[in-house]
Amino acid sequence: xxxxxxxxxxxxxxxxxxxxxxxxxxxLAARFKRPLPIVLxxxxxxxxxxxxxxxxxxxxxxFLDGQWFRFAIAVGFVAMGLWTLVPxxxxxxxxxxxxxxxxxxxxxxxxxxxxxxxxTQIATIALGARFNDALAVTAGTTxxxxxxxxxxxxxxxxxxxxxxxxxxxxxAAALLVATGVWLFVQTLGLW
Numbered sequence: 001x002x003x004x005x006x007x008x009x010x011x012x013x014x015x016x017x018x019x020x021x022x023x024x025x026x027x028l029a030a031r032f033k034r035p036l037p038i039v040l041x042x043x044x045x046x047x048x049x050x051x052x053x054x055x056x057x058x059x060x061x062x063f064l065d066g067q068w069f070r071f072a073i074a075v076g077f078v079a080m081g082l083w084t085l086v087p088x089x090x091x092x093x094x095x096x097x098x099x100x101x102x103x104x105x106x107x108x109x110x111x112x113x114x115x116x117x118x119x120t121q122i123a124t125i126a127l128g129a130r131f132n133d134a135l136a137v138t139a140g141t142t143x144x145x146x147x148x149x150x151x152x153x154x155x156x157x158x159x160x161x162x163x164x165x166x167x168x169x170x171x172a173a174a175l176l177v178a179t180g181v182w183l184f185v186q187t188l189g190l191w
Contacts (some may be wrong), residue, residue: 001133001136002136004127004140005056005129005136005140006140007111007127007131007140008124008131008136008137008143009140009144009147010055011127011144011176012120012123012140012145013145014081014102014148015120015123016120016144016145016148016149017148019118019148020117020118021111021114021118021119021145021149022118022148022149022152024110024111025038025107025151025152026156028110028153029152032036035153037102037103039146039149039153040107041103041104041106041110042107042111042146042149042150043142044108045107045108045109045112046111046141048112048114049116049121050120050145051134051138052136053121053125053128053131054127054134054135054141055136057123057125057127057128057137058128058131058137059134060129061073061130067181067187070186070187071184071187073183074097075127075180075184076122076126076180077176077177077180078177078180078181079180080122080176080180081173081177081178082173083119119144120141120144124141130183154165168180
């Protein structure tokens with residue numbers, strides 16, 4: 001359980017740097033200028049989205065357990081690592097219009113929707129499949145999202161100017177690829 005929690009935290013915290021949901025957090029902070037409801041909205045959306053993703057991964061692992069499935073998870077981590085190298089952009093169509101709803105509800109809905117099919121959601125599915133522990137993975141990935149997004153909400157553009165996003169993306173990619181290679185070696189029984 002501890003390994004599932006810590007691995008999930010590290011992978012998602014690094015993968016989230018420069019991700020479109022982090023860019024969304026900065027946009028929401030600039031529009032609302034109310035960090036607490038935005039942070040709570042991110043927390044609620046992430047808990048719901050990542051629990052469903054981790055549960056999907058754990059359920060798939062329970063039904064599809066076998067060497068080929070473990071290889072598929074390993075390949076998935078390598079693919080996620082390569083995908084992490086591609087910087088995200090937030091489209092205008094993904095930016096919520098805050099006039100109708102408050103900061104919390106806007107953030108909750110927007111974050112949940114934008115996270116669908118996102119790198120961190122897919123990583124959460126893979127982590128759920130790898131560890132077969134939806135609760136530990138959800139707790140870890142949620143903590144990782146909060147580690148990456150709370151400073152983005154509070155410090156916004158200043159943080160992005162000072163953090164070398166390309167370097168963080170390379171570290172996150174290396175971590176994901178290393179996890180995939182490690183799973184591949186472990187599945188072959190070489191470790």
